[in-house]
Amino acid sequence: MNLPKLHGVHVPHRKNTADMAPVRMPVPPSVTIPMNMHIGAPAECVVKVGDTVKVGQLIAKAGGFVSSPVYASVSGKVKKIDDMLMSSGRFMKAVTIESDGEQTPFEGIAPPAVTDFPSFINAVRDSGVVGLGGAGFPTAVKLGVKDLSQIQAVIINGAECEPYVTSDTRTMLDDAEWIGKGIALLQKYLLAKRVVIGIESNKPQCVKAMQALAGGMTGVEVMALPPLYPQGGEKVLIYNTTGRIVPEGKLPLDAGAVVINCTTLAAIAKYIETGMPLVEKVVTVDGSAVAEPKNVIAPIGASMQALFDFCGGFKSDPGKVLYGGPMMGIAVPNTDFPVMKNTNAILAMDEKDATLPEPTACIRCGSCVDACPLRLMPAAIEAAYNKRNVDKLRALHANLCMECGCCAFVCPAKRMLVQTNKLAKGLIAADNAAKKAEADRKAKEAAEKAEKEAAVK
Ligand code: SF4
Ligand code: SF4
Known part of the structure; x- marks a missing residue:
């Protein structure tokens, strides 16, 4: 395919944690889970202060069509339901759960019955999964395509182009099997005939792992893309994998494409097989102020500070703390902010790196x-x-x-x-x-x- 030159930039990769398999942090004493960890209407709380909850138990139902349910990430007691200041500068309701340290799974956890397209979409909705690459758009809405014949290609986004961030890299290396199961679901229920896994060429281990996966499936191809930022941007990825342009004001589907992040897809497959909804995230913890950068498996709602502490704390005073990577990340005023569904990295930069x-x-x-x-x-x-x-x-x-x-x-x-x-x-x-x-x-x-x-x- 001969495409015009891709605009974008060569950014430093600094993928310091790419070879580090995720490690599970200790259960924090408490988690604070906001009701708006997605694009759309906030979830509506269904628990009250004093309630006992278990891991995977519903604590908030979807607040509308474009919304997503929220589940307890620790077992324990609901300690507080209050407004909290979000990184957007707006206040949002959040549920604080005091952990009992037991991580007891909710007894109602069971794989959903998925037999056709509507039940598949219902399961995706119930999984609580939203765009885990950072977008936070409810995945059930994205996949709830009215006319499946519109889909020319499903693109699996493995282009993790932000410096430092390696959580998707680890999914491709550690969870290839779940990505494969997710692709099989998309082939079965979205009738996806062409599946393209897009990855930058500077991640040869990921390209190799995905090629091994694709080799055992039909209709799945891997495209090694130029290592240019923002290769993982939805419109950029569609253009570079299919040559199609998303018209202004339109959706990827208008260009015949559905794009889904590789970690998002793996999370859906896990839910459909196990029934455990989204309650934890792999988060890259890095930056020049962090003592021991790691990929951390963290319960949703754990404070940034708890993750930094697990990574040895700070080796120098942080001048800036970010949700996400240095290109698109959002700076926060303190480290009390929680890990959210779409948090793929938290970075702490020293004063020198933080000075503009x-x-x-x-x-x-x-x-x-x-x-x-x-x-x-x-x-x-x-x-x-x-x-x-x-x-x-x-x-x-x-x-x-x-x-x-x-x-x-x-x-x-x-x-x-x-x-x-x-x-x-x-x-x-x-x-x-x-x-x-x-x-x-x-x-x-x-x-x-x-x-x-x-x-x-
Ligand atoms: S920030 Fe906006 S204007 Fe700047 S390069 Fe990216 S898309 Fe273009
Ligand atoms: S804004 Fe910066 S990059 Fe753009 S034209 Fe001016 S100096 Fe050049």
């Missing part, structure tokens, strides 16, 4: 445009945002920005391009909301007027 250089004036070099995988114009978006010109931001398709950070990474003037893009997207969203509110108000007024006129007649 002072931005200087844009020199119009065009490097940001050249690096952007979506062919956006970050410098022009920044200029339009500074003038609060929403129409111009729309014309520049600022809302398409996937916040990958390539533009800021290459910018010689160290402009804060990603942060500005986030603000620009917020400005467009606020303008859309204001316009919708105004349209709703006018429609309501017109309806009331028509009603009054009808009453007079």
Whole structure:
């Protein structure tokens, strides 16, 4: 397949933990589990303070169609149900469970009955699995395709392109069997004829492990992709594996593709075979301030600090702590924040690595445009945002920005391009909301007027 040159950047890999099989941390004294560990409506709590819970027991049901249930990750007692400050800056309900240290499994754990497509989707929904590569989108919604004939290719995302992060790498090396079982489920229930496992070529052990898996299956191929960031971005991966472009404002399915992260797929297969829903995560713990980087198997809701402690604590004062990798990760103000369903890494950077250089004036070099995988114009978006010109931001398709950070990474003037893009997207969203509110108000007024006129007649 001859495709045009892929935009993106070569980032340092720093995959220090790639050869480290995950190790299980001790059960923490308590876990705090938020109700919004996914995109969509928050889950609705079904337990109360004082309740005894066991591992895998439902503590919150899905709060809508685009939502996901939440399960207890430790056995013990519900100690607190309260609002907690999330990394987004918003408050969200969270359930704190005091662990009894026993990790007793819930007696209701049983493999779901999966016999056809609807029961498969129900099982995926009940598993509590969401996009585990970081996206957090409820997987049942993603896989709940109305017209299965639309699916030309199912792409298994093994492109773990963020520096440091190796949790998917470990899934491909340690859990290949579960990925294989997941693929068999997709072939059976999504009628997936073509399955492509996409991995960057700089992960030869993963390519080899997946080739061995594919060799024993039909309709499964492995594509070794250029080691360029953001190879794991959904649209980028679809383009590089199928040559198809997801149209603006459309979904991968509109390009005939369904993309699923390899760890997400393995988690679904585990649930369908064992009945144990998503209650723990493999989290890469790394960064220049961490004493002993590791891949850690952590119960969902364990505090970042508990994971750092398990990794020997800090060898120097952290200047920045991140959820996720250094390109797309979210900085947090303290280490009390919990491991969530979509947490694949937590990083602590020392003061030196955390210090950002002072931005200087844009020199119009065009490097940001050249690096952007979506062919956006970050410098022009920044200029339009500074003038609060929403129409111009729309014309520049600022809302398409996937916040990958390539533009800021290459910018010689160290402009804060990603942060500005986030603000620009917020400005467009606020303008859309204001316009919708105004349209709703006018429609309501017109309806009331028509009603009054009808009453007079
Ligand atoms: S404009 Fe957005 S999508 Fe393009 S490189 Fe920058 S952050 Fe990535
Ligand atoms: S890379 Fe930086 S300096 Fe170059 S055009 Fe973009 S914003 Fe300006």
